[in-house]
Amino acid sequence: MGEGLFRLWVSQYMSGFGNEHVSEDPRCPGALPEGQNNPQVCPYGLYAEQLSGSAFTCPRPTNKRSWLYRILPSVCHKPFKPLEEGHLTHNWDEVEPDPNQLRWKPFEIPKAPQNKLDFVSGLHTLCGAGEPRGRNGIAVHIFVCNTSMLDRCLYNSDGDFLIVPQHGKLLITTEFGKMLVEPNEICVIQQGMRFSVEVFGETRGYILEVYGAHFELPDLGPIGANGLANPRDFLVPVAWYEDRQVPGGYTVISKYQGKLFAAQQDFSPFNVVAWHGNYTPYKYHLEKFMVINSVAFDHADPSIFTVLTAKSTRPGVALADFVIFPPRWGVANNTFRPPYYHRNCMSEFMGLIKGHYEAKEEGFQPGGASLHSMMTPHGPDADCFEKASKAKLEPERVAEGTMAFMFESSLSLAVTKWGLQTSNRLDKNYYKCWEPLKSHFNPKCKDGDSTTSLGSLFQCLTTLLVKKFFLKSNRNLRPFPLVLWLVTWEKRPTPTSLQPPFRLNKPCSLSRYSSDLCSRPFTSFVTLLWTCSSTSMSLLYAEYRGTITSLVLLATLFLIQARMLLAFLATWAHCRLIFRRLSTNTPRSFSAGQLSSHCMLYLVRIRGNSQPLFTGRPENTTQCVFHREKIGINKAFSAVCRGRAFQS
Ligand SMILES: O=C(O)Cc1cc(O)ccc1O
Numbered sequence: 075m076g077e078g079l080f081r082l083w084v085s086q087y088m089s090g091f092g093n094e095h096v097s098e099d100p101r102c103p104g105a106l107p108e109g110q111n112n113p114q115v116c117p118y119g120l121y122a123e124q125l126s127g128s129a130f131t132c133p134r135p136t137n138k139r140s141w142l143y144r145i146l147p148s149v150c151h152k153p154f155k156p157l158e159e160g161h162l163t164h165n166w167d168e169v170e171p172d173p174n175q176l177r178w179k180p181f182e183i184p185k186a187p188q189n190k191l192d193f194v195s196g197l198h199t200l201c202g203a204g205e206p207r208g209r210n211g212i213a214v215h216i217f218v219c220n221t222s223m224l225d226r227c228l229y230n231s232d233g234d235f236l237i238v239p240q241h242g243k244l245l246i247t248t249e250f251g252k253m254l255v256e257p258n259e260i261c262v263i264q265q266g267m268r269f270s271v272e273v274f275g276e277t278r279g280y281i282l283e284v285y286g287a288h289f290e291l292p293d294l295g296p297i298g299a300n301g302l303a304n305p306r307d308f309l310v311p312v313a314w315y316e317d318r319q320v321p322g323g324y325t326v327i328s329k330y331q332g333k334l335f336a337a338q339q340d341f342s343p344f345n346v347v348a349w350h351g352n353y354t355p356y357k358y359h360l361e362k363f364m365v366i367n368s369v370a371f372d373h374a375d376p377s378i379f380t381v382l383t384a385k386s387t388r389p390g391v392a393l394a395d396f397v398i399f400p401p402r403w404g405v406a407n408n409t410f411r412p413p414y415y416h417r418n419c420m421s422e423f424m425g426l427i428k429g430h431y432e433a434k435e436e437g438f439q440p441g442g443a444s445l446h447s448m449m450t451p452h453g454p455d456a457d458c459f460e461k462a463s464k465a466k467l468e469p470e471r472v473a474e475g476t477m478a479f480m481f482e483s484s485l486s487l488a489v490t491k492w493g494l495q496t497s498n499r500l501d502k503n504y505y506k507c508w509e510p511l512k513s514h515f516n517p518k519c520k521d522g523d524s525t526t527s528l529g530s531l532f533q534c535l536t537t538l539l540v541k542k543f544f545l546k547s548n549r550n551l552r553p554f555p556l557v558l559w560l561v562t563w564e565k566r567p568t569p570t571s572l573q574p575p576f577r578l579n580k581p582c583s584l585s586r587y588s589s590d591l592c593s594r595p596f597t598s599f600v601t602l603l604w605t606c607s608s609t610s611m612s613l614l615y616a617e618y619r620g621t622i623t624s625l626v627l628l629a630t631l632f633l634i635q636a637r638m639l640l641a642f643l644a645t646w647a648h649c650r651l652i653f654r655r656l657s658t659n660t661p662r663s664f665s666a667g668q669l670s671s672h673c674m675l676y677l678v679r680i681r682g683n684s685q686p687l688f689t690g691r692p693e694n695t696t697q698c699v700f701h702r703e704k705i706g707i708n709k710a711f712s713a714v715c716r717g718r719a720f721q722s
Pocket residue numbers: 374375376412413414416422433446452453480
């Protein structure tokens with residue numbers, strides 16, 4: 075069927091999560107028996123068949139079953155025979171356990187026609203735990219395919235599939251009707267439901283398989299009766315049948331006890347003319363999620379974003395939750411807004427449908443994945459931390475154009491051999507995204523803002539160059555490794571009791587730096603240059619504190635476009651200072667007069683914040699204090715721009 079026609083057909087759904095639905099294919103009105111489930115003879119000569127999704131005796135709220143009225147019952151098939159299962163597995167002992175933070179680059183979608191894969195042959199198990207036989211466990215699969223399932227369908231005897239398409243849409247024919255599922259939508263095909271997937275080119279996505287529990291909407295507690303995923307937004311297909319003989323044989327595939335089995339039959343299994351019940355496949359558009367978030371302070375736990383949960387038998391503990399990180403407002407005051415650093419007694423598998431995840435803007439890519447196993451520490455990468463700890467806390471859109479999600483499980487997940495080795499998508503450098511995190515601890519400074527910046531000519535020039543040539547095309551400065559490295563390498567001098575704004579310690583000795591140098595041989599050339607230039611100017615131990623620090627830091631690395639102007643000014647002033655120092659042959663200590671450019675910036679910032687300039691009044695700073703009284707913000711800026719030393 076052409077896609078246009080298909081769209082028309084599947085634009086009809088019934089709505090409501092877990093509702094009792096009734097549906098008849100309009101070609102056979104009255105196909106549903108009236109007032110009873112299995113009359114002696116069903117309308118239109120159909121067979122009645124019950125599909126049970128819960129024990130017969132389950133309490134009403136969890137009792138699930140549907141009655142299907144079909145041309146031939148499902149039992150009409152040849153015996154099941156084992157089918158090659160490719161990369162589908164539930165053997166969690168293939169490789170040794172690995173507690174590391176794991177991240178995968180986007181999984182490759184093979185190209186047709188050289189390597190034809192359909193939804194079933196394209197299933198690859200990435201991780202999981204538990205046992206389909208004991209009906210307790212989960213598996214995470216990646217599907218990559220390029221071909222529609224032709225005269226074959228699948229059903230899962232082991233549990234439910236929650237399918238998250240990431241690239242390409244899925245046209246899913248089920249016994250209950252058809253569903254079109256596009257990226258940013260999800261669908262759930264519950265245990266035993268037969269389905270066949272058509273695709274329109276290269277297609278990729280994630281599957282959360284749960285053995286032993288069905289997905290439910292989470293309880294809302296004090297949130298009240300509405301919010302998160304609202305029941306009415308879950309869509310259920312309408313009855314559709316085909317009375318199609320398949321001379322070559324139609325293949326019905328069962329995933330049974332973790333293995334695949336195939337049985338042949340002479341007709342299409344999508345022969346259900348009418349059905350009723352509360353056990354159905356369904357889909358949901360993630361844009362419909364009503365997001366709730368912190369509107370005062372602090373970062374709320376991600377459980378506020380739970381779309382669906384598959385409960386374990388322990389109250390409040392999920393076998394697996396499906397959680398999303400949708401576009402929303404971030405407004406929390408005095409708060410580190412991205413996810414916190416944490417260790418969790420749950421396993422966190424994450425995928426990205428589109429965009430950039432807020433805790434890791436780079437490295438975690440759409441179509442890729444990450445796994446933070448039980449108690450494995452994780453959190454924002456260094457870059458995110460630096461930015462978010464300095465960010466101005468205005469209301470801002472978070473995750474715009476993004477949809478990341480998490481399968482969070484109380485089980486300890488094993489990764490398969492395909493995941494760790496065969497797929498060849500593991501990002502070996504993942505751990506490095508936290509390496510640049512440095513200590514900001516200063517027992518003498520409660521505000522924790524005593525970061526230092528070393529006055530290196532080389533560093534300043536490099537920074538300037540980077541800004542000039544890289545910033546236009548790139549929102550952030552991060553990719554430039556040289557600067558990143560230099561700043562990472564910066565040393566924080568031992569704090570002293572002297573007061574801000576700045577002071578000069580002894581010049582650095584070359585030997586001290588050479589020890590660091592040996593541990594990083596590949597950058598030794600740069601180090602040498604940097605060390606020499608800095609030492610010769612005796613500025614290495616210049617310690618800027620308080621506001622000036624942020625300015626200089628701005629100038630050196632964590633620069634975002636909005637602050638370009640300020641950063642340029644700071645950099646310019648910084649360079650100018652160095653040049654002034656260069657012109658004097660003997661190293662001298664700073665004085666306010668010599669540091670006029672810095673002072674001005676400091677002053678400008680101070681005026682902006684209307685805070686006192688200094689708490690104490692160290693030697694040589696009188697001029698600064700004086701200028702603060704006299705010079706307005708515009709004059710200070712123009713003095714900097716003209717390159718004039720700032721003299722009273
Ligand atoms: O680790 C992650 O990125 C997921 C996550 C997000 C969040 O906002 C809080 C906790 C958490 O595990």
